[in-house]
Amino acid sequence: MKLWKGATFAFIVCGAALSVLLTRNMAAIGQFKPRTKYPHASSASSRSPSPSISSSRTAPPSTPWSRTMGGPQRRPRQTRRTKRARRPKPCSLREMEVTVSELGLGYESDETLLFRYCSGKCTGHRRNYDITMDHMRRTGFRKKGRKDKVSNGPCCRPIAYEEDISFLDNRSRYHTIQDVSAQACGCV
Structure with missing residues (x-):
């Protein structure tokens, strides 16, 4: 019984790690668009991808960590207008x-x-x-x-x-x- 519990726990941890890894990779190349609370604030992500992201699709990185270390950067999201701006x-x-x-x-x-x-x-x-x-x-x-x-x-x-x-x-x-x-x- 302890063997099954250990195997189940290992599968859960591996599944979570794989999910995080896939989500990061898909977000880095622009295939995955996370839902936000304010969809109008992420209008920059709905436009065509930037040249740095499209170039990462054609040429794979030389090292597995280049995307996180110095690879393509995502654009910062637009901020919501404050109430002061709408006064x-x-x-x-x-x-x-x-x-x-x-x-x-x-x-x-x-x-x-x-x-x-x-x-x-x-x-x-x-x-x-x-x-x-x-x-x-x-x-x-x-x-x-x-x-x-x-x-x-x-x-x-x-x-x-x-x-x-x-x-x-x-x-x-x-x-x-x-x-x-x-x-x-x-x-x-």
């Missing part, structure tokens, strides 16, 4: 260069202007009203049967506009428009 930007003034036609006011002109606009989140400016409206939107309005669209927080909006914008349209007519480009932004 929304605060309400601020942004700008872009557009033509007058792109403003959507019905004018046809190829003149360009620097359009300033407000964008961002206003989470730090929430007041009791905003918190109450958020709660009522989630619970209270449903119970009362109301389906009104309500804002549950302050919005990033212009609090001041630049002076009038004057331009010449494609038919050589002069136009002046007001309250188009923001000068300052705030949470309203």
Whole structure:
């Protein structure tokens, strides 16, 4: 009976060692792609193999330990984006260069202007009203049967506009428009 136990133990140890050896060799030549918790983080391994890996397929290493000692190296995985990187930007003034036609006011002109606009989140400016409206939107309005669209927080909006914008349209007519480009932004 002791002989069978010893033989079973030896087979288990040899099987585990063989499994580890095969997994390492297959991963080194790119045939085995281990599953990860975040599949998008290993997108580098789903691309075509690098030249160093493909060259190891054609020419076998000169020594059995060359893969581990100084053979082809695997690329480091991409790291996951942190929550800090995804944090929304605060309400601020942004700008872009557009033509007058792109403003959507019905004018046809190829003149360009620097359009300033407000964008961002206003989470730090929430007041009791905003918190109450958020709660009522989630619970209270449903119970009362109301389906009104309500804002549950302050919005990033212009609090001041630049002076009038004057331009010449494609038919050589002069136009002046007001309250188009923001000068300052705030949470309203």
